[in-house]
Each structure stands twice: as structure tokens, then as C-alpha cells.
Amino acid sequence: xxxxxxxxxxxxxxxxxxxxxxxxxxxxxxxxxxxxxxxxxxxxxxxxxxxxxxxxxxxxxxxxxxxxxxxxxxxxxxxxxxxxxxxxxxxxxxxxxxxxxxxxxxxxxxxxxxxxxxxxxxxxxxxxxxxxxxxxxxxxxxxxxxxxxxxxxxxxxxxxxxxxxxxxxxxxxxxxxxxxxxxxxxxxxxxxxxxxxxxxxxxxxxxxxxxxxxxxxxxxxxxxxxxxxxxxxxxxxxxxxxxxxxxxxxxxxxxxxxxxxxxxxxxxxxxxxxxxxxxxxxxxxxxxxxxxxxxxxxxxxxxx
Amino acid sequence: xxxxxxxxxxxxxxxxxxxxxxxxxxxxxxxxxxxxxxxxxxxxxxxxxxxxxxxxxxxxxxxxxxxxxxxxxxxxxxxxxxxxxxxxxxxxxxxxxxxxxxxxxxxxxxxxxxxxxxxxxxxxxxxxxxxxxxxxxxxxxxxxxxxxxxxxxxxxxxxxxxxxxxxxxxxxxxxxxxxxxxxxxxxxxxxxxxxxxxxxxxxxxxxxxxxxxxxxxxxxxxxxxxxxxxxxxxxxxxxxxxxxxxxxxxxxxxxxxxxxxxxxxxxxxxxxxxxxxxxxxxxxxxxxxxxxxxxxxxxxxxxxxxxxxxxxxxxxxxxxxxxxxxxxxxxxxxxxxxxxxxxxxxxxxxxxxxxxxxxxxxxxxxxxxxxxxxxxxxxxxxxxxxxxxxxxxxxxxxxxxxxxxxxxxxxxxxxxxxxxxxxxxxxxxxxxxxxxxxxxxxxxxxxxxxxxxxxxxxxxxxxxxxxxxxxxxxxxxxx
Numbered sequence: 001x002x003x004x005x006x007x008x009x010x011x012x013x014x015x016x017x018x019x020x021x022x023x024x025x026x027x028x029x030x031x032x033x034x035x036x037x038x039x040x041x042x043x044x045x046x047x048x049x050x051x052x053x054x055x056x057x058x059x060x061x062x063x064x065x066x067x068x069x070x071x072x073x074x075x076x077x078x079x080x081x082x083x084x085x086x087x088x089x090x091x092x093x094x095x096x097x098x099x100x101x102x103x104x105x106x107x108x109x110x111x112x113x114x115x116x117x118x119x120x121x122x123x124x125x126x127x128x129x130x131x132x133x134x135x136x137x138x139x140x141x142x143x144x145x146x147x148x149x150x151x152x153x154x155x156x157x158x159x160x161x162x163x164x165x166x167x168x169x170x171x172x173x174x175x176x177x178x179x180x181x182x183x184x185x186x187x188x189x190x191x192x193x194x195x196x197x198x199x200x201x202x203x204x205x206x207x208x209x210x211x212x213x214x215x216x217x218x219x220x221x222x223x224x225x226x227x228x229x230x231x232x233x234x235x236x237x238x239x240x241x242x243x244x245x246x247x248x249x250x251x252x253x254x255x256x257x258x259x260x261x262x263x264x265x266x267x268x269x270x271x272x273x274x275x276x277x278x279x280x281x282x283x284x285x286x287x288x289x290x291x292x293x294x295x296x297x298x299x300x301x302x303x304x
Numbered sequence: 305x306x307x308x309x310x311x312x313x314x315x316x317x318x319x320x321x322x323x324x325x326x327x328x329x330x331x332x333x334x335x336x337x338x339x340x341x342x343x344x345x346x347x348x349x350x351x352x353x354x355x356x357x358x359x360x361x362x363x364x365x366x367x368x369x370x371x372x373x374x375x376x377x378x379x380x381x382x383x384x385x386x387x388x389x390x391x392x393x394x395x396x397x398x399x400x401x402x403x404x405x406x407x408x409x410x411x412x413x414x415x416x417x418x419x420x421x422x423x424x425x426x427x428x429x430x431x432x433x434x435x436x437x438x439x440x441x442x443x444x445x446x447x448x449x450x451x452x453x454x455x456x457x458x459x460x461x462x463x464x465x466x467x468x469x470x471x472x473x474x475x476x477x478x479x480x481x482x483x484x485x486x487x488x489x490x491x492x493x494x495x496x497x498x499x500x501x502x503x504x505x506x507x508x509x510x511x512x513x514x515x516x517x518x519x520x521x522x523x524x525x526x527x528x529x530x531x532x533x534x535x536x537x538x539x540x541x542x543x544x545x546x547x548x549x550x551x552x553x554x555x556x557x558x559x560x561x562x563x564x565x566x567x568x569x570x571x572x573x574x575x576x577x578x579x580x581x582x583x584x585x586x587x588x589x590x591x592x593x594x595x596x597x598x599x600x601x602x603x604x605x606x607x608x609x610x611x612x613x614x615x616x617x618x619x620x621x622x623x624x625x626x627x628x629x630x631x632x633x634x635x636x637x638x639x640x641x642x643x644x645x646x647x648x649x650x651x652x653x654x655x656x657x658x659x660x661x662x663x664x665x666x667x668x669x670x671x672x673x674x675x676x677x678x679x680x681x682x683x684x685x686x687x688x689x690x691x692x693x694x695x696x697x698x699x700x701x702x703x704x705x706x707x708x709x710x711x712x713x714x715x716x717x718x719x720x721x722x723x724x725x726x727x728x729x730x731x732x733x734x735x736x737x738x739x740x741x742x743x744x745x746x747x748x749x750x751x752x753x754x755x756x757x758x759x760x761x762x763x764x765x766x767x768x769x770x771x772x773x774x775x776x777x778x779x780x781x782x783x
Contacts, residue, residue: 048781050448050449050781051428051448051449051450051451052428052429068777072773073773074770134596138594138595139590139594140591140594140595142594158590158755161590161593161594161755162590162593162594162755162756162757164752164757249748250593250748251593251755251757252748252751252752252757252758253748267421267424267425268417268420268421268740269740269741270424270445270448270449271781
């Protein structure tokens with residue numbers, strides 16, 4: 001029988017079409033909920049749009065929103081806070097999760113229970129986490145300050161409520177504790193994939209534990225480190241929820257990070273054009289940081 | 305007889321066909337599931353609606369009744385907490401009766417600023433909301449966003465004279481009316497008689513009720529070792545500048561910049577934070593923030609006096625929500641010593657969104673809500689100019705004071721707090737360019753001052769700078 005329609009195509013072509021059919025649902029979702037809003041946001045950032053309902057009287061104002069941003073102390077300072085958050089968060093979560101993964105990769109007592117405990121915050125409700133930490137860090141009579149007091153500390157930290165200088169590091173600490181589970185599990189998988197022969201060979205060569213870690217472990221898990229660095233970097237810019245539930249940007253504006261500023265401009269002050277411009281600024285910074293890392297990875301990421 | 309090879313080929317072909325069929329089927333299934341997820345469900349408009357509200361969606365089933373029954377309901381956007389209050393339940397019943405259509409709550413998530421954000425988003429997204437509540441300051445954003453419908457044509461259509469009923473309380477923007485005022489919320493003082501009795505201190509009187517007297521009395525009542533405080537105030541923006549407002553100090557200078565370098569604003573802020581931090585007559589500000597003390601904390605019986613909007617008297621009339629075993633008293637808001645008696649006020653109003661599909665019915669509903677809300681026994685003062693003195697007097701006696709007779713709160717107390725003609729009533733809200741950001745500046749800088757993180761001078765300087773920037777931005781945006 002002569003093949004017709006789809007069957008007439010080569011196997012390779014048929015497989016290609018089938019593959020595309022599988023990813024079409026995702027592509028539709030991606031375009032509708034991410035691509036299209038991004039394009040709209042990009043366009044809006046060059047307009048004076050305040051309310052969607054006033055879209056008829058929309059005016060294109062070129063780069064005015066971006067110029068306004070450069071002169072807007074509140075916005076620039078909130079971007080600075082976000083950068084500080086990232087600078088603290090990414091190394092902290094990477095190092096702590098790697099150290100814990102190295103420990104939990106050994107045969108220690110109650111290993112699985114400890115792994116579960118570390119992973120638990122990752123799947124816990126952020127509001128519940130906020131309530132627990134707010135109680136722990138209550139500057140008046142929270143257990144942490146009571147402990148510090150009993151140890152003789154006089155000037156107790158104000159943590160989330162009144163600590164204008166300490167509030168961002170405190171939020172980073174909580175965010176690391178919460179997000180560490182994912183990094184830990186990924187690192188554990190990577191560590192378990194390092195061939196034992198390499199350690200045996202390095203032992204024969206007389207390598208000590210530190211040398212084995214630096215010369216064998218780190219290079220072998222470098223693709224995982226690269227992946228986790230990128231995802232942690234992105235996660236560090238998506239800190240709206242945790243900051244909102246912990247401090248709402250306070251005390252004063254001490255923890256008003258960039259996402260909070262964007263949401264406030266868009267939905268409290270109804271400056272959609274200006275808020276979109278700010279979103280584009282953080283998007284550009286993120287893309288640049290990722291590209292730099294992508295280029296730099298050739299120097300330290302080992303895929304062999 | 306077919307060869308082994310041809311059998312194998314046919315088998316492989318069949319397997320390939322099955323795989324292709326399966327692949328197609330799965331791809332189509334995925335596609336359907338994605339599009340189904342995106343499709344609008346006409347029977348369940350929003351998961352945030354109450355069960356009652358979700359049953360209120362339009363139905364296409366014709367009703368076999370004598371009169372043509374309206375096959376829709378009106379949606380009143382409201383927060384979860386407000387939706388179940390006695391006052392709002394009764395209010396919706398009143399509105400339903402006047403409109404001839406059931407008015408039901410459309411519950412939106414959050415309270416305060418979060419609720420406002422959600423509401424604005426819902427309105428801009430064109431969600432089917434027919435009635436919203438706002439006040440004389442916040443209505444400006446609905447007008448600017450064109451999400452509030454002008455009411456003149458609707459009033460003319462139903463021969464309703466808005467000026468005759470609401471007169472001076474009608475908020476007009478460029479000559480147009482966008483909302484019907486329902487009540488004037490006047491600031492008052494509530495006090496806990498039991499704590500006064502326990503401390504053997506006579507109840508204060510309205511005639512000489514000033515801030516100095518308030519602080520003096522609060523000091524006598526405070527016994528921090530027992531957790532008893534003489535005063536309780538919240539962290540609302542208005543507390544930061546209430547005394548400057550009472551003194552009618554202008555918010556804007558003649559040149560259009562802010563007037564927050566006027567010493568009255570610094571004095572007002574200092575006075576408020578001193579209550580907790582210096583005089584210790586209420587929890588200090590760090591305790592207030594770290595313990596997240598509640599907006600309705602006065603009802604727990606630990607605080608002797610509470611200055612707040614007149615709405616707070618409603619807390620005293622709902623024993624289910626706020627049970628108490630003590631009686632309360634009512635006074636006017638304390639006046640600034642040496643100045644004329646004064647209090648603050650805000651006008652609550654109902655607005656029809658421009659996206660409402662049932663404006664005619666919604667207008668009928670909001671006329672009932674605006675005219676009658678004060679009759680529902682929640683301490684609301686009517687924003688009407690058509691009531692006679694006799695009607696007002698009857699309202700105070702039979703309606704306003706009646707629910708509180710057991711507390712010993714008299715008609716005279718209500719008259720002194722709400723209807724004193726010798727008392728200036730000043731707008732509580734900042735109304736003007738940049739007002740949203742100005743209020744935010746007061747909250748954030750006030751917080752830093754209250755927590756001891758900034759000096760008063762630095763906080764006031766920052767407020768002035770932020771306010772001037774906000775004014776400039778808003779003026780530029782409006783050009």
C-alpha cells in the first residue's frame with residue numbers, strides 16, 4: 001500500500017514533528033504567560049502608562065522612565081539593596097549547602113533524617129516560616145536575643161524589626177535556611193556521581209583530604225556548581241515574597257528591595273510604565289550576570 | 305505463505321503506527337489540557353468568591369415568574385473580614401431591596417493596602433464588580449484611572465437629586481460626581497470604665513478634653529507591671545500628623561511644595577511617639593512592631609483609652625467578635641491645648657466601577673447604601689444634608705446611642721463626640737499631589753524615628769524631601 005500523509009515523510013521528519021507536537025503545549029503556555037507579558041512590559045516601559053484603563057491616551061516617552069529611574073533615590077537605593085542581597089545570598093547558600101552536602105555524603109548517624117530536616121523548609125509555607133523566625137528573632141524577648149543576653153551581650157541586635165543595617169543579612173540568613181534543601185540535594189547527587197576510582201588514584205598519589213577535595217571533588221561537581229550558581233542568582237532577585245512576609249520592606253525602607261519597589265510603583269502608585277522600566281533594568285542586569293558566568297564557565301567548569 | 309521477513313516488516317509498521325497514534329493522542333491531550341486550563345469557566349468566576357457569591361453568577365435559565373425577574377446579581381467588592389460583619393450584611397440587604405436585585409459580596413484577598421491593590425487590578429482587568437467602597441481621598445485614584453463611573457446621568461435617569469440629599473458631602477472632581485457619601489467618620493476617644501474604676505480615677509469629661517489631659521490621665525492609669533496601659537494607638541499614617549491636622553496646618557505651601565518643614569508636623573510626630581517611648585503610657589513602638597499588636601487591641605481590656613476613627617465604636621457593639629466584660633465610655637478626640645476644639649474626619653462613600661454592566665441597578669443600590677448606612681447601629685454619622693434637626697436628634701436617641709445604653713453611654717456623650725458645633729472637623733487624609741507617597745513617607749520615616757533609628761530632624765527632613773519629589777513627579781505625570 002502506498003504511504004500517504006504523515007507516513008510519506010521520512011522517519012526523522014516524523015520524529016521531529018512529533019517532538020514539536022509535544023513541546024507545543026509548553027510553548028503556548030510560555031508565550032502566553034511569559035513571552036507575551038515580557039513583550040508588553042518591554043513596550044510599556046517606553047510609555048507613560050499609569051492605568052491599563054487609560055491605554056487609549058498612552059504616550060511614548062522614549063527613555064524618560066529610565067532617566068527618571070537614575071534620578072530616583074528610592075528606586076536606586078532599592079536596587080542597591082537587591083544587589084547586596086544577591087552578593088550575600090549566592091555565596092552563602094552555595095557554600096553552606098556544599099559543606100552540608102559533604103558532611104551528609106559521609107556515613108553519619110541519622111543521615112536520612114538530617115537530610116529530610118534540611119529539605120523540609122524548602123517545601124514549607126513561606127508565611128509559616130516568617131512567623132516562626134519573627135518569634136525567634138523578636139528583639140524584646142525572642143529566644144535568640146535571650147540567649148545572647150545570657151551570654152553577656154549588651155547591645156542586642158534588632159534583627160527584622162528595628163535593625164536597619166542588619167535586616168538584609170537577617171533576611172538572607174532565613175532565605176538560605178529555607179532554600180538550602182534544593183541545593184543540598186543537587187550537590188548530594190553530584191557528589192555521589194564522582195567516580196571512586198579518582199579518589200583511589202589520588203590516594204595512591206599521596207593526596208590528603210583537602211587536596212582530594214580541591215583536585216577531584218570540586219572539578220567533578222563544577223557543572224552542578226555552575227547550574228546552582230545560576231539558579232541561586234536568579235532566585236536571589238526573586239525575593240519579593242520572603243521580604244514582604246518578613247518585613248514589608250521595613251524598618252523604614254531598610255529592606256525595600258527592588259521587586260518590592262517595582263510592585264509598589266505598579267500597583268500602589270499606578271505607574272505601570274515606570275515599573276516596567278525598572279523590571280527591564282533588573283532583567284538586563286540578570287542577563288548580563290548570566291552571560292558573564294556563561295563565558296567564565298569555560299575556565300572552571302569541567303564537563304569531562 | 306508470507307515470509308518471516310515480510311511478517312517482521314508488517315509487525316514493525318504496526319508498531320510504528322501505534323507509536324505515532326499514541327504520540328498524536330498524547331500531544332493532543334496535552335494541548336487540550338493547557339487550553340482547558342486557560343479557558344474561562346463561566347460558572348465559577350473566581351476562586352476568591354464566597355460560596356454565596358459564587359452562586360451569584362449570571363444564569364441563562366429563564367425564570368417562570370409573574371414579573372420578569374432580573375437574571376443577575378450585583379457584586380460588591382469587599383474584604384473577607386468586612387463581608388461577614390453585621391453592618392455589611394444588613395447593608396447589602398438594604399441595597400438589594402432598593403435595587404430589586406440581590407447584592408452579594410465579591411470577596412477579594414487582603415486587607416488595607418493589599419486589598420486596594422487587588423481591587424485596582426481587578427477593576428483594570430474588567431472584572432464584573434458593580435459596587436466598591438472608598439473614601440474622599442482614595443476616590444481620586446479611581447477617577448484618575450477612569451475606573452469610577454460618573455453618576456450624573458444615572459441620577460437623572462432615576463430622577464434622583466444627589467445635591468438635595470448629600471449636598472456638601474458630595475465629592476466633585478471637575479464638576480462631576482463619582483461617589484455617594486455614606487457616612488462621616490469622626491475621630492473619637494473610647495475609654496475602658498473598669499480600668500478607670502480600678503485605678504479610682506474619675507471619668508474624664510468632654511468639655512475640657514485635651515491632649516495634655518489625655519497624657520496626664522494615661523500616666524495615672526498605666527501599670528506596666530500588670531500589662532495595663534493608659535493609652536493605645538496604632539501605626540496608621542494619620543497618627544504621625546494628627547495634631548498638625550487638628551491645628552489646620554497646611555500640607556502644601558503656596559509655591560506648591562510640601563509644608564512639612566513647619567514645626568507643627570515635627571511636634572505632632574514627636575508627641576505621638578513620645579506616648580510609648582518617653583511617657584510609657586502605651587507599649588513603646590518597638591514592642592508594638594515586634595509583637596504585631598492588633599488594630600483591635602483596645603478590646604482586650606488592657607488599655608484604658610483609645611483614640612481612633614468613629615468606626616471603632618462598632619467594636620463595642622459586636623460581643624460575638626469582640627467579647628468584653630467591661631463597660632466603655634465615649635469622649636471627643638482630645639483637642640490641642642490652647643487651640644480651638646477640633647477632630648478629624650473622613651467620608652466613606654460608594655462608587656460604581658465604569659466596568660459595571662448593571663449601572664442602573666448599582667446606582668439604586670448605592671443610593672440605599674449611602675442614605676441608610678447610618679441607621680444600622682454601627683456608630684456611623686450620616687453624610688446627608690436633608691435630615692432635619694428633629695430627625696438627627698431622633699437618630700442619636702433611638703439609633704446611635706441605643707445599642708450602648710448598657711454601657712452608660714448617653715445621648716449627650718454622642719452629641720459631644722460627634723455633633724459638637726463648636727468643634728472644628730478637619731479632613732483626616734492628605735488630599736493633593738503625591739499624597740500616597742507622602743503618607744508612605746510619614747509611615748516609613750515615622751517608623752525609623754519611633755524605633756530610635758533616626759533623629760526627629762532627620763526624619764522630618766526626609767519626609768519633606770520625599771514629599772517634594774512625589775509632588776513634582778505627580779505634577780510632571782499630569783502634564
